[in-house]
Amino acid sequence: MAATKRKRSSIEAPKPAVNGDAPPLKRRASTRNAAPVAAVVNPDINGEVLDAPDATRASPDSSVNEDIVSAPIKTNGVKEESPLRDAPDVVEPPKRKGRAGEARDAAKGVRDAEEAVSVVVDAAAAHKAAPAKKGRGKTIKQEADEDITAAATPAAKAASVKQGKKTVDDEVAGRDPEAEGDEEAPDEEEVKEALCRPPPVNSDYLPLPWKGRLGYACLNTYLRQSNPPVFSSRTCRIQSILEHRHPLADPTQPEHPTRNRPDRSKPADMELGQRYVEALGVANVRDIAKMIRWNDRYNIKFLRLSSEIFPFASHPEYGYKLAPFASEALAEAGKVIAELGHRVTTHPGQFTQLGSPRPSVIENAMRDLAYHDELLTLLKLPEQQNKDAVMILHMGGIFDGKEGVITRFKENYAKLSPSVQNRLVLENDDMGWSVHDLLHVCEELNIPMVLDYHHHNIVFDKSQIREGTKDIMDLYPRISATWARKGIKQKMHYSEPTPPAVTPSQRRKHNPRVMTLPPCAPDMDLMIEAKDKEQAVFELMRTFKLPGYDTFNDILPYTRNDDNKVVMAAITKKSRSKKVTLEDEEDTPRELVSEEEVGMGGPEGRVYWPPGMEEWLRPKKREVKKKEPLEEGKSKAKVKKEAETAYRKREAEKAAAKAEPEEEDGSASEGGVEVTPATKKAKAAMRKKERAERVRAAAKAEAEEAKRVARETKASAGGGATAAVKPEAKGKRDRVKTEKVEKDEEVVVPTPSPSDEEEEEEVEGYDDDGEGGKSDEQPVTPALKRTGVTAGRKRSGRAAKAKKVSYAEEDEDAEMEEA
Numbered sequence: 056m057a058a059t060k061r062k063r064s065s066i067e068a069p070k071p072a073v074n075g076d077a078p079p080l081k082r083r084a085s086t087r088n089a090a091p092v093a094a095v096v097n098p099d100i101n102g103e104v105l106d107a108p109d110a111t112r113a114s115p116d117s118s119v120n121e122d123i124v125s126a127p128i129k130t131n132g133v134k135e136e137s138p139l140r141d142a143p144d145v146v147e148p149p150k151r152k153g154r155a156g157e158a159r160d161a162a163k164g165v166r167d168a169e170e171a172v173s174v175v176v177d178a179a180a181a182h183k184a185a186p187a188k189k190g191r192g193k194t195i196k197q198e199a200d201e202d203i204t205a206a207a208t209p210a211a212k213a214a215s216v217k218q219g220k221k222t223v224d225d226e227v228a229g230r231d232p233e234a235e236g237d238e239e240a241p242d243e244e245e246v247k248e249a250l251c252r253p254p255p256v257n258s259d260y261l262p263l264p265w266k267g268r269l270g271y272a273c274l275n276t277y278l279r280q281s282n283p284p285v286f287s288s289r290t291c292r293i294q295s296i297l298e299h300r301h302p303l304a305d306p307t308q309p310e311h312p313t314r315n316r317p318d319r320s321k322p323a324d325m326e327l328g329q330r331y332v333e334a335l336g337v338a339n340v341r342d343i344a345k346m347i348r349w350n351d352r353y354n355i356k357f358l359r360l361s362s363e364i365f366p367f368a369s370h371p372e373y374g375y376k377l378a379p380f381a382s383e384a385l386a387e388a389g390k391v392i393a394e395l396g397h398r399v400t401t402h403p404g405q406f407t408q409l410g411s412p413r414p415s416v417i418e419n420a421m422r423d424l425a426y427h428d429e430l431l432t433l434l435k436l437p438e439q440q441n442k443d444a445v446m447i448l449h450m451g452g453i454f455d456g457k458e459g460v461i462t463r464f465k466e467n468y469a470k471l472s473p474s475v476q477n478r479l480v481l482e483n484d485d486m487g488w489s490v491h492d493l494l495h496v497c498e499e500l501n502i503p504m505v506l507d508y509h510h511h512n513i514v515f516d517k518s519q520i521r522e523g524t525k526d527i528m529d530l531y532p533r534i535s536a537t538w539a540r541k542g543i544k545q546k547m548h549y550s551e552p553t554p555p556a557v558t559p560s561q562r563r564k565h566n567p568r569v570m571t572l573p574p575c576a577p578d579m580d581l582m583i584e585a586k587d588k589e590q591a592v593f594e595l596m597r598t599f600k601l602p603g604y605d606t607f608n609d610i611l612p613y614t615r616n617d618d619n620k621v622v623m624a625a626i627t628k629k630s631r632s633k634k635v636t637l638e639d640e641e642d643t644p645r646e647l648v649s650e651e652e653v654g655m656g657g658p659e660g661r662v663y664w665p666p667g668m669e670e671w672l673r674p675k676k677r678e679v680k681k682k683e684p685l686e687e688g689k690s691k692a693k694v695k696k697e698a699e700t701a702y703r704k705r706e707a708e709k710a711a712a713k714a715e716p717e718e719e720d721g722s723a724s725e726g727g728v729e730v731t732p733a734t735k736k737a738k739a740a741m742r743k744k745e746r747a748e749r750v751r752a753a754a755k756a757e758a759e760e761a762k763r764v765a766r767e768t769k770a771s772a773g774g775g776a777t778a779a780v781k782p783e784a785k786g787k788r789d790r791v792k793t794e795k796v797e798k799d800e801e802v803v804v805p806t807p808s809p810s811d812e813e814e815e816e817e818v819e820g821y822d823d824d825g826e827g828g829k830s831d832e833q834p835v836t837p838a839l840k841r842t843g844v845t846a847g848r849k850r851s852g853r854a855a856k857a858k859k860v861s862y863a864e865e866d867e868d869a870e871m872e873e874a
Contacts, residue, residue: 096338097283101312103295104335107363109404110273110288113550113565113584241558249558255512255523258574265572265601267579268398270357271588275346277610277662280672281654282620285346287339290366291332296373300328332373333380336365340384344391349655351395353662354603355592357546357580360401362427369426371419377429389434398580399434400546401427401446408451409467410460417467424448428475443544443580446478447505450488457487461496468500477541482548485510485563491519494533503538507548508573509584513559524574546580549573568594568666593663607660612668613675616657619648704754711749 098104241249278285300323308315317327343360350358365381367373377385392399407420424446431444454460468476481497482505483490490504490511497504512522520526538545551569552562565584568591575581585591596604656662664671 095310095312096289096335098289099282099284103291103312104289105291106286107288107290107361107366109363110286110361111586113272113586241560245558253521256521256525257523258525258528260574261572261599262575262577262579263572263599264577265599266577267575267581268357269355269592269595269601270359270398270580270582271355271592272359272402272582272584273361274588275349276588276590276669277656277664277672278342278346278349278654281615282618285342285349285654287342287346288361288363289335289339290363291335293367293373296328296332296367297323298328299331300324302327329375332366333375336368336377336381337384339364340381340388343388345654347388347391347395347397348651350397350589352655353589353593353606353660354596355589356395356397357582358397358399359582360399360430362401362403364430365426369419369423371422374422374426377426377433382433385430385433386435389436392434393437393440396440398440398443398544398546399431399436400444400582401431403427403446403448405449405451407448409448410451410454410464412454412459412463417463421467421471424471424475424479428472428478431478432474439542439544442477442542444478445480445503445543445546446475447480447482449482449484450493453487457492464496465500468502480505480543482507483510483514485513485559487514489514489516490527490530490534491516494530494537497537498533501537501540503541503543503545504534505546505548506534507550507584509548509550509552509565512552513562528574544580545576546582547573547575548582548584549575550584567591570594570598572599587666587669590664590666594666597663607656607663610661610664610671612671613673616659616661617648617653617655619653623647703757704750707753707757708746708750711746711753 095101096104098106273288274286298317298319301317301319302321302324303310303315304318305315310316339361343364346358350356365375365377368375368377403420403423406416407423408416409420411417411420427446431441431446434441434444436444450460450464452460468479471479480503481493483493484507490506493504496502506527508524508527511527515522515527535545549569549572551566553564553566556562556564565586567587568585569583572595573581583591583595587594593604593607595601
C-alpha cells in the first residue's frame, strides 16, 4: 500500500535563517570567501549536494555522462535512478546496547543473510531452468524475473545491504538499456542478425536555410564547470533530509558544510528537513535565468528543464507542493524566458508510466505528472509559450501486450487533470513502441506526438516502413496534425548512435554529438539529445553555418577568462609579492568580472570545447613526478655525493655573483661618452667570463685542498708518525710540526700545496722567470737574513729543501715568546 502524502501545516511558523528559504545568492569568485548559504548549495564545497543523474543523460532513458559529473547517486547501496522507483528504502532497526544486545544483533544478521541467500539461490535456479517462449505476452523467463524480485524480502535486502552485497533491487534499478559497461556482450546470432538487416534508406534533404530553434536537455556543460557552478539539477540523499531535521549545532549562525552541522543529539523537526530540500530547489530555479541568458547570447532558444529541479517533490513520503515557497523564484525565471522568447519543456523519467498493470506505478506517475505541471504553470509564461511548454511521456513497458497497455493508458489518461492533459505528448521509444503503434492513439485522444528519429531507426514497423529517414516523411502530415489541433508548436527529437554500434542494444547509446540535420521542416523546434549537451548544438552550427555559429570560439585549455577565481588569485599573488615587474602589472586584471558576466564566455565567447576535450573545462591537475630509478652501477651514496658536489658548485657560483660589484647602466660613462648597446653587451660578457674564471679557480683550489688533506692523512697513517697542527701566534700561517718516534727514523714530510710553494718562492726572493734575481717588490725580511739568502746568490736545491722542512728552531722560539 502506497504511503499517504504528508500534509504541510497551514500555520506558517517563523523561519529562522538557518534552514529556511535561501536568500538571493550573491556569487563570489573565491569559494573560500563564499557566502554561507551559497556554500550549502554548492556541490564543489558541500559534498551532500549531488548532481541529479537524469540531467546528465542525453535523454531520460539513456546513460549518464560521467565525463561531466559523477556517476548516479546511491542510497543504501542502491542506485537512485528515480524518486518514483518501487524499491522501498532499507531502514535498519536501532542497535541494541550491551554485549548481549550486540550478540543478538549479530545472530539475527546471520539468520537474515542465510535466508536471503537461500531464497535468491532457489529463485535463480528456477530462472535458469525456465525455457524461453516467444510471443507478445510474458515469457517464462520474465515471470521468473518477477519471482526473483518478489522473493527478496525486506529482511533479506537489509541483510545483503548490511554486508555490502548487491541486492535484487540493485539489479532491477540498475537495468539501463543504454548504461555503459552494464550491458551484456551480444551473442553471435544477435550480431549476425544485426549485420544482415537491410541498409537504412535516408533522405538527402537538409532543412536549409535554417529558421527553427535548436535545443539541448537539462544541463549546460560549460556553466556546470564554472565557478561557482550554474545548473538546475542539485539533489541530495534522503539521509541528508533526515539529518537536517535536527537543529544546527549553533542555531545563531548560518549552516556551514563542516563548521556548523546539524546536531543529532537535539530533537528532530520535520519542518527543518523540509526547508533544507526546498532551499536546494530554489537555488536550482535561480540558475535557470542564468542558463536562459547564456543560451540567448549564443542563439540557443530551446531548453528542456530538468525534472529534478525540486528534489523528491513527487516522492510518496517526502513529496511537497511548490507553492508558495517557490512561486516567486519560478515567476522570476519565467519572466526571463518570456522576455527572450525561448521555449522550455520537460520530460518525466522512464518510470512515469500510465499503462502499467501495477497500481503503485500509476499513483506515482500521476503524482509526478502533477508535479511537472505545477512547475511549468508557476513560470507564468504568456499564453502561447505556456501551451508550448509540454511534458513528453513514453508509453512504457509492454507487460501483457500492447493492447492491454493502451487500454490502461486510456483509462488513466481520462483521470488526469485538464491542465496535465493539455501538456501531455507521447514519444516513440527504442524498446517496443513504434510510430505506427502510437499515432492512432494520439489521434484518438487528441495528444500531440513527438517523432524521435533515433528511436525510429531502432523500433519501426517493418511491414509498413523501412529503416531510415526517407519513408517516415510520408507520415509527416499526420504527425503535424496532432500538434495543429491543439495549437502547439511542433517539436522533434534527433540523436545518433555511436559509430561502433551494431546490435539494437548497442545502437540505443547516444553519440556525444551529431553530424547532420534530419529532414524536418526548416522552422522546426529540434531537440538535440546528445551527451555533450550545448556543445552538440554548437557542432551543428559550425558544420552548417547556422545562425549563431559566429558568436562563440574555442576555449583556452584549462583556462577560464570569465572566472573571478583567476582574477582573485592574481590580485592575491600581487599583494603578497614585494617586487612586481611591469609585465606582472600588465598581466594582472584590473577589474573583477561582474556577476552577470561570470561564466558567460568573456568578450571573445570562448565556450566551445572540441569533441573529447571536456577536461579542458576544469583546471589542469597537478602532475606528481615519480622518482627516476637509479642507473646501473650507481649506488645511493654515489648519487648523493654527486648531488652534494653540484650543490657546492651552485653555492660557489652564487657567492661569486654576489661578490661581483654590480655596474649601473647609464647613458653616459667613461668620460661622459655615451655607452652603446654593443659596449654594454661586451662588458656583460666580460663580467660573465671573469665570474666563470673565479668559480673555476675556487673549485680548483677546493679540490687541491681536498687532495692535500687526503695525502696527509694517508702519509701519517702509513708511516707511523703523528703530525700535530699548531696555530702560530701573531697571525702567522700554520706549520706542520713533526717529531721523530725512533732514532735514525726518517721524518715523513707532507707535500706542500701549490699555494705554499708560491709563497716560499716569494719569500726566497726569486722572480717568476726563475733567473735568481731578487724581486723588486719583495723586501728582504729578517727571516731571509737568518737563512743567509742574498740578492745575487742562489741556494742549492738540497739546502732549500732542508730549509723548507726544518721548522723546529722557529717553533721553539715561538713557544718561548708565548711563555
